[in-house]
Amino acid sequence: MSNASALADQLAELLSRERDAMAEFLVALADFNRRRAWAELGYSSQFWFLHRRLGLSKGAAYNRKVAADLIERCPDVLAPLRDGRLCLTSVVELAKVLTRSNVAEVLPRFFHCSRREAAEVSAAIRPLERPPLRDLVSTAPAASTATPMAAIRDNSVMVHPDEPLLRVAPPTTTRTIPLTEELRRLHVTVSRRFLAELDAARDALSHSHQGATTESILEVGLDLVLARHRERRGIGARAQPSARTAAAGRLRAEVKREVWHRDGGRCQWPIEGGGICGSTLRLEYDHVVPRGRGGTSHAANIRLLCRFHNQWTARAVYGDEHMDRFTTSVPRASEPVAA
Numbered sequence: 001m002s003n004a005s006a007l008a009d010q011l012a013e014l015l016s017r018e019r020d021a022m023a024e025f026l027v028a029l030a031d032f033n034r035r036r037a038w039a040e041l042g043y044s045s046q047f048w049f050l051h052r053r054l055g056l057s058k059g060a061a062y063n064r065k066v067a068a069d070l071i072e073r074c075p076d077v078l079a080p081l082r083d084g085r086l087c088l089t090s091v092v093e094l095a096k097v098l099t100r101s102n103v104a105e106v107l108p109r110f111f112h113c114s115r116r117e118a119a120e121v122s123a124a125i126r127p128l129e130r131p132p133l134r135d136l137v138s139t140a141p142a143a144s145t146a147t148p149m150a151a152i153r154d155n156s157v158m159v160h161p162d163e164p165l166l167r168v169a170p171p172t173t174t175r176t177i178p179l180t181e182e183l184r185r186l187h188v189t190v191s192r193r194f195l196a197e198l199d200a201a202r203d204a205l206s207h208s209h210q211g212a213t214t215e216s217i218l219e220v221g222l223d224l225v226l227a228r229h230r231e232r233r234g235i236g237a238r239a240q241p242s243a244r245t246a247a248a249g250r251l252r253a254e255v256k257r258e259v260w261h262r263d264g265g266r267c268q269w270p271i272e273g274g275g276i277c278g279s280t281l282r283l284e285y286d287h288v289v290p291r292g293r294g295g296t297s298h299a300a301n302i303r304l305l306c307r308f309h310n311q312w313t314a315r316a317v318y319g320d321e322h323m324d325r326f327t328t329s330v331p332r333a334s335e336p337v338a339a
C-alpha cells in the first residue's frame, strides 16, 4: 500500500471516529436534556448550558441543541448523522420540515447536503407542509401563556402527524452586518402590513420629526416600549407607591428601583462553578426568603430573577404539586430556542 493511501485510510478512520463521537455526544445531550440536568446546574436552558458551560459558539450550541431535540423526537435521524450521510449543519433545516408522517420520504432528501443545499430542500418542501403562521399573529395573553407551555410540557407527544417535529425559529429573518465600528446594516423580513404601519407612523411623526429616516421612526417606537418597560419595573420616574400596592403586599417602587440598579437588570441566579444566569429576559422580583416564611420586602431580601429561575426557586420552596395549582408553566420544559 502506498504511503498516500495509508494516510487516506487513517484520515477516513479519524473521520469515522469523529462522527461516532458526535453521535454519542448528541445521544448523551438528549438524555441530559430529558432530565433537565442543566436546570440543576443553574442554567435556564439547554442552549445556555451548551454555550456557557461547554464553551460552544452560539451557532454550534444551537445546531447541537436542535439535533439532540430532533433525535429525541425522531431516532431515525441518528444513524445518518453517525455514518455521515447527514451533517450537523443541515439538521436545523431538516427540523423545519420533518414530520411523523414524512420521515421516510423527507429524511433522505437531506443526505449529503451542504447547509445551503439543505436550505433549498426545506424551502421546496415547506410551502406544502408549513402550518399556518399562527405563532406570529397571536398576541392574546391567555393564548400566549397557556398554549405554548402546554405544547412543550411533554415534548414527545401532542404532535400532529403532519406538524413539524420541532418548532425551529426562523433565524434568517433578521440579520445584522457590521459596516463600521458603530454602524450595522439590519436585514429584516417584514409583512406588507408592517410597511403600511411604518408609513402611517412616518405621517404621524411628520410634524415633530420632519423627513425622519426609517431608523429614527423605529427608534421613537423603541423609546416608547423601553419607557413603558421601565415604568412597569418601577425604575421610571412616574412609578409611585400606591395604597393598592402596599395593601397587596407588592413591592414599593423605590425598592424595585434599588434592586434593579443593584442587580444590573440581570437574573441573579447562581450557576454551578460561579457566576450568575445573567438573563435580561422576563425578569421578576423574587423574595430570597419567601414572604410566607417571614421574608421582608426590603431590598436586601429582594433579587431579580428571570421567569424560569423564579419559578424554579418557587418549586424548590413550595413543591411541584403546590405550584401546579397556580401555574401551568413548567420550568423543566422551558426552552428558549436561541439567543
Ligand SMILES: [Zn+2]
Pocket: 044, 267, 268, 269, 277, 278, 279, 305, 306, 307, 308, 309
Ligand atoms: Zn435566570
